Amino acid sequence: MSNNEVFFKWSGDYSVNIKTIDDQHRELVNILNRLFVAVSRREGDKVIAGILDALMSYTQTHFALEERLMRQAKYKDIEPHMEEHGKLLDQLDQLCKKHLLEEKPIYFEMLSFLKTWLKEHIQGVDTRYSAALQQAGFSVAAWEREATAEFALMSNSKKWWEVWKAA
Template structure:
C-alpha cells in the first residue's frame, strides 16, 4: 500500500490540475518508499529538484486559471502557494548544508500539502468551477 493514496475528495477539475496533483502523490510515495528502505538521502536531491520545478509550473498554471475565472479567494490562495515554495526552498537549502533529516521533513511537508491545501483550499476552487 502506498504512503499516500489519491482519493475522490481530492478531485478539482478532472483535468490538468488533477493530473498535476497525481504527480505530487507519486513524488511523495517515491520519497516514502526510498526512505522506508534507507535510501531517502540518496533520492531526496532529485525529488526536491523535480518537485520545485513541478510546483512552480503547476502553481503558475493554477493561478492563471484562477485569474481567468476571477476566483474571489485568489490572493489568499497565492499566499499558500508562496509558503509552500518557501518551505521547499528551505528544505533544499538544508539538504545542501548537509542535513540528514530533509527526506523525512519533505515527506511530512508533502503529506500535509496534499491533505490540507488540496483538500481544503483547492476545494474552494473546485466549488467555484462547479458554479461557473
C-alpha cells in the same frame, strides 16, 4: 511502515472535479511516493536530490497553471491562494537548505509536512476555487481546451518523469 505500503494513497475524496488539476495533483502524490520509497530504501543523496528537483519544478509548473486558471476565471480569492503557493515554495526551499546545513537527513520530516500540506491544500482552498468557478458558470472544459499547449508541456514532463521513474 513497510516499503510496499503506499505513503500517500490517492482517493476520490481529493478530486476537485477538474480533470487536468486532478491529474497534476495525482502526479505530485506520485512524486511524494517516489521520494518516500527512495528515502526508505536509502537510495542516496544524489537520487533524492533528483526527486526533490522534480518535486520542486513540477510544483512550480502546477501552481503556475492553477493561478492562470484562477486569473482567467477572475476568481476573487486568488490573492490569498497565491500566497499559500508562495509560502509552500519558500518552506520547501528552507527544508532543502536546512538539510544541507545540518547535514542530517530530515527527509521524513519533510515528507510528512508535504503530505499534510498537500491534503489540506487540495481539500481546502483548491476545492473552494473549483466549486466557486463552477458555480459562477465558468467553463472549465473550454479553458482546458484553450490551454492545450501548456497541458502538452505538462504531459511531456510527465513522460520524462515516467522514463526517469523506470530507470
